[in-house]
Amino acid sequence: METETRAHRKKWRTIRLLTFTSILAIGALGALIFSFFIYIKILGPPPLSIPQSTLYYANDGSVIGESNSGEKRYWVTLDEISPSVIDAAIAIEDRTFYNHYGFDVKRIFGAIAANITSMKKVQGASTITQQYARNLFLTMDKTWKRKISEAIYTIRLEGNYSKDEILEGYLNTINFGHGAYGIEAASQFYFGKNAKDLTVAEGAMLIGIPKGPGIYSPLINYELAKKRQLLILKSMLEMNMITKETAIEATEEKLVITGKHPHHRADSAPYFYDVVKKELLTTVGLDERVLAHGGLKVFTTLDQRQQDIAEEVMNETISKDSDIQVGFAAMDPKTGFVTALIGGRDYDESPFNRATQAIRQPGSTIKPLLYYAALEHGFTPSTLIRSEPTTFKLDGASVYTPHNFNNQYANGEVTMAQALAVSDNVYAVKTHLFLGERVLVDTANKFGIESKMTAVPSLALGTSGVKVVELLNAYSMLANGGKKVEPIFIQKVVDYRGKVIYEVEQQEEQVLKPELAFIMSQMMTGMFDPKLNGYATVTGASIANQMSRVYAGKSGSTKSDSWMGGFTPGLAAVVWTGYDQGNEITLTADKVLAKNMWIRFMERSIEGQPEKIHTFRPPAGVTAVPIDPSNGKLATNLCPVFRIMYFEKGTEPEEACTDHLLTGPN
Structure with missing residues (x-):
């Protein structure tokens, strides 16, 4: 009896011990799970930053450039993806995607059983969330550390993002081979279309690739890719995502594979493209990494038609055998939007940008700024000054003797309008000295010229260097009635989520007197008007017969520089031609290259546009x-x-x- 009692007591002690141990174990496990979720909560949502291609657009929406890390990826939202693609992904990768919390337990045990039975891995159980976590954060090694990290990332994704956000991210990150990452890049590469336009057959073909891009790419093994496509269509049919008729049609659909990425380096505007990238760093304030991999959409001011015209006229105007270089830029005077730009004859040979970086003597193209200043100080187009060989005595014992082209002088009084039209240098220097040498310096600054101006008598003849875009900016202010503008290359920048992170602000600030800006513009039309011929011929006579409308313009030259700039109210352009090392331009034909290129560009660019855009109207x-x-x-x-x-x-x-x-x- 006593023995039974002892046995009974021992039994209950064992039960109590087991119960207590179980409670402790459950409590410890609960505490561990609680701590784990607290840890997950502290970690918060995982960042979804992945390398994405940044695209650059012209003003008509066409892509002019792209930057990436070798992985072409263009993020699109779920509503920009064909529903058949979404269905195909769920059908083949994760049928219970919308019902689990990151892990499909039933699939996991099923995969384990299948793998044990066959004694090798024949079936996987990764959900879409797990695959997304792996694509975002992890390597593909088989270690336990990686598997635990994958599980943690999976839980963090499920706990902080919606199912649609996870699915969207997955479709935008999977590898489709041939450098295409994400469904949009794959759609463009394989079928030359947007992801939203994919058919059921195309979508099923693409979704089959990520299982093994080197095996199931239709460009590598079409037969295997087709078998995989049929398997996916069967899965979609089993889940009632498509009808039997649709499945048959998709099976029989003949697919046309393009196998070509649509976006490349900006071959038509590489110098413009470089300026835009610099502006993104300096003006917009982005860093190199975001610029290269941030999936941005950069909407530029480039007019692709005008850019094509500019390159066309450059190639037909300047001989291929010539070493003459070119700097060219065109702008909408009202907005400051730079619509075309050439920084040199060949970007691959020399990426140095002669439109935005080179500082060259502008010669007589500076005179419109001088004469605008004269108008402000009481001059009129009829103001008379004597044109004759003149030696100016300066401070001290120095003297200065300017010369007219071919030593042609009126030897009498000429009007400011005629002096500008024939580019009389004596008239310009006399005006400059009368106003005071600092006046032109200050006026140039008012016109947006930031290059250093030296207050000397010869400044009136353009001896202080300027950039092509600076002179273009100055002439645009005359064209728009005196409003402040500056060269603008970027209209808007949008991040990969569609959020506008930068947009240019248009501000109207009246800098010049509109009446005087118009008068100056009309004086600049005189270079093409033979009525202003006299002791010399107007400087635009050689190209006047190519004009179909009224232009305002001014040419300029030094021994090593040839310039032509001009405008209508709707378009301004400036051309510089010369040698990089400042060699003298000796051939007569080379001295008119800038003029010929300018008039051809203006005529072809304006052709077909409404007349009112390019008509001068007096205030x-x-x-x-x-x-x-x-x-x-x-x-x-x-x-x-x-x-x-x-x-x-x-x-x-x-x-x-x-x-x-x-x-x-x-």
């Missing part, structure tokens, strides 16, 4: 009167030639021309 504060160009007085019926000139109201000439009373009109 209310100016008046138009007929002027005898030889003396600047009001023209009469006896004057052989007259030209309509514009003046600020109240400053127009009142004295009529009497020079032809005896001779009469010719």
Whole structure:
């Protein structure tokens, strides 16, 4: 009896011990699980940053460039993916995706059983979430450490992101082979279309590739890719995602594989492309990594049609055998948007940008800025100054003697309008010294020229260097009526989620007097008008016969530089040609390359556009009167030639021309 009692007591002690141990174990396990979830909570949502291609767009939406790390990936949202692709992914990879919490326990045990039976791995059990975690954060090694990390990332993904967000991320990160990562890059590469436009057959073919891109790519083994596609279509049919008829149609659909990535380096505008990348770093404030791999969409100001025209006219104007270089830029004067840019003859030979980096002497193209300053100080297009060989005595014992082209002088008084049209240097220097040498320096700064200007007499003839884009900016301010602009290359930057992270702000600030800006523009039309011929020929005579409309312009030259700039109210362009090392331009044909390239670009670019965009319209504060160009007085019926000139109201000439009373009109 006592023995039974002892046995009974021992039994209950054992039961109590086991119960207590079990409770402790359960408590410890609970504490461990609780601690694990606290740890997961502290870790928070895992970052979803992955390398994505940054795309650069022209103003018409076409892609002009791309940057990536060798993995082409273009993030798209679920609603930008064909539903058949989504169904195919779920059908073949994770049928219970929307019902589990990251792990499919039933599949895990089924896979274990199948693998044990066959004594090798024949079946996997990874869910879409697990695969996404692996794609984002992990290597493909088989260690327990990697498997535990994968489980942690999977839980973090499921605990912080919705199922649709996880599915979207998965479809945008899987490897489709041939450098295509994500469904959009794959769709573009294999079928040359957007992911949202994929058919059932195409979607099933693509979703079959990630299981083994080197095996199931239709470009590598079409037969195996087709078998995989059929398996996926069967799975979709079993899940009632498609009908039997649709499955049969998809099976029989003939697929056309393109096998070509759509986006490459900006071959048509590499110099422009370089400027945009620099602006993204400096103006927008991005870093190199985000720029290269951030999946940005950069909407630039480039007009692809104008860029093509610019390159076309450069190639046809300048001989392939010539060493002459080119700097060219075009701009919308109203917005400052740079629409075309050439930094040199061949980017591969020299990426140095002669439109934005080279500082060259502008020659007489600086004169419109000088004469604008003169208008501000009381000059008018009819202001007379004597043009004759002149030596200026400067401070101390130094002297300065400017020369006109071919030593042609009026040896008499000429108007400012004619002096500009024939590019009289003596008139320019006299005006410059009369105003004071600092006036032109300050005026150039007002026009947006930041290159250093030296306040010397020769500054009136363009001896201080400027950049092509600076002169373009200055001329654009005359074209738009005196509003401040600056060269703009980027309109907007959007991140991979579609959020606008930068957008240019258009600000209207009146810098120049609109009446004087218009008057200056009209004076610049004179370089093409033979009515202003006299002791010299107008400088635009050689290209005037190519003009179909009114342009304002100014040419300029030094021994080693040739310039041509001009505009309508809707388009401005500047061309520089010369040698990189400053060699003298000796051939007469080379001295007119800038003019010929400019007029050809302007004519072809404007062709077909509404006339009103490119028509000069006077502001209310100016008046138009007929002027005898030889003396600047009001023209009469006896004057052989007259030209309509514009003046600020109240400053127009009142004295009529009497020079032809005896001779009469010719």
